[in-house]
Amino acid sequence: MNSKIMVSVSCITYNHEKYIAAALDSFIMQKTSFNYEILIHDDASTDKTAEIIREYEQKYPNLIKPIYQKENLYSKNVDVDDLNTERATGKYIALCEGDDYWIDPLKLQKQVDYMETHSDCTLCVHAAYIVNVNGRKIKPVRPNAGNKIFTVEEVIEGGGGLFATNTMMYPRHLDADKPDFYKKAPVTDYPLAIYLALKGKVYYIDEFMAAYRKGVSGSWTNTEQSSLEKIIKHVNNTEIMLEYLNQHTNYQYDEAINNKNNLNQFKIMIAQERFEALKEDKFKAIFKKLEKKEKTKILIKQYFPRSVRAYKRLRKKYKIK
Known part of the structure; x- marks a missing residue:
């Protein structure tokens, strides 16, 4: 050796x-x-x-x-x-x-x-x-x-x-x-x-x-992804990084970067229950590409919000994972 x-x-x-x-x-x-x-x-x-x-x-x-x-x-x-x-x-x-x-x-x-x-x-x-x-x-x-x-x-x-x-x-x-x-x-x-x-x-x-x-106390996911506010901050920082990348590569990958930014914004809007995102063309395309399971989750959140909130309360109360 x-x-x-x-x-x-x-x-x-x-x-x-x-x-x-x-x-x-x-x-x-x-x-x-x-x-x-x-x-x-x-x-x-x-x-x-x-x-x-x-x-x-x-x-x-x-x-x-x-x-x-x-x-x-x-x-x-x-x-x-x-x-x-x-x-x-x-x-x-x-x-x-x-x-x-x-x-x-x-x-x-x-x-x-x-x-x-x-x-x-x-x-x-x-x-x-x-x-x-x-x-x-x-x-x-x-x-x-x-x-x-x-x-x-x-x-x-x-x-x-x-x-x-x-x-x-x-x-x-x-x-x-x-x-x-x-x-x-x-x-x-x-x-x-x-x-x-x-x-x-x-x-x-x-x-x-x-x-x-995942789920380790003190890990990056548990601290930096622990609230919607922190997730939004992370997404915004990622967009800044991608803009530097765009400049670094002379905008050679501009389309891919825009696609990634749109996907991140789509996820934020759904998390905020801003379902008007589903009406915009750029977000419609993202929704169509999602797996059936993910689409179903979003539609349930959109049309049965009370049931979703009740389910979340039960999970929290009985510590269901």
Whole structure:
């Protein structure tokens, strides 16, 4: 086995004491023909996350390379993702946060095998399951039935939910000079996918090799998507990022960007129960493309609002998930 590091696993963690061991175990179980390193960045956790990482560090000192922050940098608007990957030595970077985990011991090997034989591939992703805090499967993140090369337009219109973040692998050398639109983004995974798509080909492997956990206390989804007001703020910030992207690409992807902005505005209007959106041509087209289940939900909200509110009250009262 070559002594050089092929993959740097970047793991950002904060107050993940219930989940960090599952993440670390899923990194350690990887079966590869190459060396890899595990870069852990603990952002001053106030629970036992750091203590658990130290136990693993002592057991695997040549594999696990942690940073233990004394103060939380994310709250100071420091890009902790870049801070962690700056110290990477691998040819490729693989992402996985401390509350997520991988489920296939050959995940890294499969992605590296493809990227090593396709030098034009700048982002390799795969299917994943969204799971709850207990690891129970909720739904799949499977953007295509079968392996596929995604276009820049598809990545833009697909948004941050197109690929699970902990499926992403990309060449480390592309990490150094990220454009302004990336730096203006409210999140990092979506603009990172766009940036990498602009640099080469995005290859999707249609195999479930990761679990992306939702509902974790303190997670980005639970904090930044916890109210309609915060969601609207996030959408507005995303529009700003996409405008920077438009300028960066000389408006080459203007149609895809407009489609994405229209979709985001459509979702906001439906959440606000502004069903006049269904009468506008640009939103009619969006509604037609929705799956039957989503269409039904919207129509029920529109024509049976009292029943929907009563159902929500019952769910809240009896804590139905």
